Amino acid sequence: MKPLEPNFKTADLVDQYEESVRVCDPLFRDFGGHTRFHGRVVTLKCFEDNSLVKATLAEPGHGRVLVVDAGGSLRCAMLGDLIAGSAVEQGWAGVILHGCIRDSREIAAMPLGVKALATHPRKSLKRGEGQRDVPITFAGVRFVPGDLVYCDEDGILVSEEALCPDH
Numbered sequence: 558m559k560p561l562e563p564n565f566k567t568a569d570l571v572d573q574y575e576e577s578v579r580v581c582d583p584l585f586r587d588f589g590g591h592t593r594f595h596g597r598v599v600t601l602k603c604f605e606d607n608s609l610v611k612a613t614l615a616e617p618g619h620g621r622v623l624v625v626d627a628g629g630s631l632r633c634a635m636l637g638d639l640i641a642g643s644a645v646e647q648g649w650a651g652v653i654l655h656g657c658i659r660d661s662r663e664i665a666a667m668p669l670g671v672k673a674l675a676t677h678p679r680k681s682l683k684r685g686e687g688q689r690d691v692p693i694t695f696a697g698v699r700f701v702p703g704d705l706v707y708c709d710e711d712g713i714l715v716s717e718e719a720l721c722p723d724h
């Protein structure tokens with residue numbers, strides 16, 4: 558299943574819902590083939606170990622967005638083209654990663670939203686360490702599992718309520 562790119566603008570949503578949305582600090586670059594994406598949040602907290610990223614993106618995504626607090630590490634990549642390809646196959650709408658990716662050329666061609674800090678050629682450890690489905694905070698925003706996230710070229714919004722009729 559390949560998620561379709563939805564039709565909304567974060568600039569319009571923040572104008573309309575200024576009181577209720579949380580707006581991420583502008584730390585992220587777009588690396589995926591989709592720059593506009595949204596969905597329910599699944600959270601991970603893991604530092605320089607992407608075991609849970611790989612395992613979670615191998616499960617059915619149902620149009621959700623995986624949000625990973627990777628501690629802002631600039632020392633290794635938490636996502637590469639194999640794991641991103643698995644996310645596409647499983648129907649994830651996107652990944653927001655407070656950390657790095659690699660294989661950026663391949664990921665740019667995938668129908669997946671990917672926001673991350675930077676690229677790094679080194680892969681991470683795989684020791685099975687990390688936490689899933691816990692509240693996480695980065696870029697000045699708290700992400701709670703089940704929140705909705707709206708992303709486009711202008712930024713990232715987080716909301717407890719659905720902001721669009723169809724999403």
Ligand SMILES: O=C([O-])CC(=O)C(=O)O
Pocket residue numbers: 607634635636637638639640641659660680681
């Ligand atoms: O396996 C990893 O750690 C990341 C990677 O290179 C991939 O997903 O292709």
